Amino acid sequence: MTMRQAIFPANRHALYQEHRYSAAIRSGDLLFVSGQVGSRDDGSPEPDFERQVELAFANLKAVLAAAGCTFDDVVDVTTFHTDPQAQFDTVMSVRAAEIGEAPYPNWTAVGVTWLAGFDFEIKAIARIPTA
Numbered sequence: 001m002t003m004r005q006a007i008f009p010a011n012r013h014a015l016y017q018e019h020r021y022s023a024a025i026r027s028g029d030l031l032f033v034s035g036q037v038g039s040r041d042d043g044s045p046e047p048d049f050e051r052q053v054e055l056a057f058a059n060l061k062a063v064l065a066a067a068g069c070t071f072d073d074v075v076d077v078t079t080f081h082t083d084p085q086a087q088f089d090t091v092m093s094v095r096a097a098e099i100g101e102a103p104y105p106n107w108t109a110v111g112v113t114w115l116a117g118f119d120f121e122i123k124a125i126a127r128i129p130t131a
Contacts, residue, residue, distance in 0.1 A: 007031065009062035011041075023063045029128045031067045035080065035121040036060040045117045049087065053094045053120050060122055061098075069126045071099050076106045076125040083119070084111040091120065 006022040024033040036059040038052030039045060046052040064070060081087050091109075099105070105124070115121050 003027075007063065007067045009059070009066045011062065024067060026067055026128065029130065031064070031069055031073075031124075031126040031128050033060060033063050033124045033126065035078075035123040036063065037115065037118040037121050039118070045119075049119055050090050050094065052118065053087075053091055056120055056122050057094060057098045060124060064124075064126060067126070067128055069128055071105075073126040073129055074099075074105045074124045075127055076108075078108045078110065078123050080110050080112045080115055080121040081119070082112060082115055084109060087119065 005026040007024040007026055009023060021034055023036075024031050026032075036056050037045070038055035039059070040055075046055050061071065064073070079091065081091065
């Protein structure tokens with residue numbers, strides 16, 4: 001049986017401890033990354049939406065890096081949006097700058113009414129590369 005291993009980035013933010021969750025769990029050669037938000041160091045939401053999305057992607061990249069992955073190893077992404085129609089162009093612009101070239105990972109976007117004070121969240125599943 002494969003044991004799960006908690007993964008945290010070097011500069012982990014306050015939300016992991018406050019809400020008692022791991023940034024990611026490694027199980028075998030798979031990495032399951034918890035939803036990453038655009039938080040400041042103290043865990044509070046970044047008020048500027050575009051910057052919040054950029055920080056969420058930066059937090060995702062930091063978690064991936066802590067497990068030896070990059071966005072190229074990501075196979076599945078889910079994003080959560082509090083106002084998808086109004087936020088779509090901004091999210092797509094940041095996404096285009098972050099995810100690299102095709103083939104792209106699977107992607108599901110979900111409209112939600114609450115994200116604990118945040119307006120955007122991104123979670124992912126990656127395959128951890130072998131040496």
